[in-house]
Amino acid sequence: MVRFTVLASGSKGNSAIVSSCPSGARERGSTACTRILIDAGLSCRELFRRMRSVGEDPSTLDAILITHEHQDHINGLAVTARKLGIPVYFTEATHRAWIRQMTPQKRITYAQWAEQYRASKQASGPHPGQPFPQPDPEPDPAPEPDPVPDPAPMSMAQNCEAPAPAFSIGDVAISPFTIPHDAADPVGFVFSAEGVRLAVATDLGYMPPNVQAQLRRCDLIMLESNHDLEMLRDGPYPWSVKQRVLSRVGHLSNDAASAYLEQTYDGSATYLILAHLSESNNLPELARLAAERALTTKPSLLANRLYLASQHEPLEPVCF
Numbered sequence: 001m002v003r004f005t006v007l008a009s010g011s012k013g014n015s016a017i018v019s020s021c022p023s024g025a026r027e028r029g030s031t032a033c034t035r036i037l038i039d040a041g042l043s044c045r046e047l048f049r050r051m052r053s054v055g056e057d058p059s060t061l062d063a064i065l066i067t068h069e070h071q072d073h074i075n076g077l078a079v080t081a082r083k084l085g086i087p088v089y090f091t092e093a094t095h096r097a098w099i100r101q102m103t104p105q106k107r108i109t110y111a112q113w114a115e116q117y118r119a120s121k122q123a124s125g126p127h128p129g130q131p132f133p134q135p136d137p138e139p140d141p142a143p144e145p146d147p148v149p150d151p152a153p154m155s156m157a158q159n160c161e162a163p164a165p166a167f168s169i170g171d172v173a174i175s176p177f178t179i180p181h182d183a184a185d186p187v188g189f190v191f192s193a194e195g196v197r198l199a200v201a202t203d204l205g206y207m208p209p210n211v212q213a214q215l216r217r218c219d220l221i222m223l224e225s226n227h228d229l230e231m232l233r234d235g236p237y238p239w240s241v242k243q244r245v246l247s248r249v250g251h252l253s254n255d256a257a258s259a260y261l262e263q264t265y266d267g268s269a270t271y272l273i274l275a276h277l278s279e280s281n282n283l284p285e286l287a288r289l290a291a292e293r294a295l296t297t298k299p300s301l302l303a304n305r306l307y308l309a310s311q312h313e314p315l316e317p318v319c320f
């Protein structure tokens with residue numbers, strides 16, 4: 001059985017779980033299952049509380065995948081990863097950006113910087129600026145307390161046109177794909193397990209061809225439907241933030257999501273989950289209406305079930 005649960009979705013925190021259990025394994029509490037947390041945007045405590053409320057045991061998680069380094073996706077990461085002692089997967093650039101965020105800023109003179117740079121050139125072994133080691137399924141037992149277990153970054157193509165390499169965690173195959181968003185190296189994911197394909201595509205300014213291609217033949221698509229254009233234009237955000245949200249590296253509007261559904265979507269998903277809805281610039285009814293209108297344009301899409309992910313409570317798990 002493959003199970004997908006959105007724990008939270010929106011600008012105050014994002015997190016979801018994909019789990020794959022061979023038939024009968026869940027009942028036996030078997031370790032044959034694979035359970036992956038996608039983003040850790042809630043506090044660890046709230047993350048664990050929501051997991052338990054949907055019947056997921058945090059201690060059985062196998063790994064954490066990070067889409068990008070914005071706070072609403074990594075807020076609880078350090079504590080959660082430390083508590084569970086499981087690998088965290090980032091792209092290299094996202095990992096570097098996250099380390100920068102975690103490192104207290106201090107001012108140094110040019111001479112001090114030059115000295116540090118010379119020293120780092122001479123030092124052997126990995127250091128900031130060098131490629132990270134390849135993914136390692138087991139976190140290194142660190143002698144010193146470390147904010148997180150050894151990161152296991154995904155190696156990712158920077159270019160939208162080049163397909164990103166896929167990798168596996170347990171029974172779940174994972175294909176990261178580049179998304180247009182104002183972060184260091186943001187990605188969406190396609191998960192494949194037991195013949196089921198699930199896609200997660202939120203935090204993207206528009207739907208480029210590579211994302212549209214990834215969303216083909218998926219049984220479940222979690223798609224951003226961030227804002228209503230009029231609400232955003234007339235809403236409380238400062239002009240610069242409005243421009244950022246509207247830009248091609250911002251967030252997907254209800255109209256953009258429904259345009260994709262109407263024009264390009266192949267209709268293969270039994271479940272469509274609208275996600276990352278803005279609480280200031282959207283209403284669930286508006287997002288739903290826009291998507292429903294798009295889906296009713298083609299009779300073949302009427303069987304698609306439409307759900308809306310919420311910021312404040314987990315969505316009912318979807319099972320295959």
Ligand SMILES: [Zn+2]
Nearest residue numbers: 068070181203
């Ligand atoms: Zn973001």
Ligand SMILES: [Zn+2]
Nearest residue numbers: 011070072203
């Ligand atoms: Zn976000």
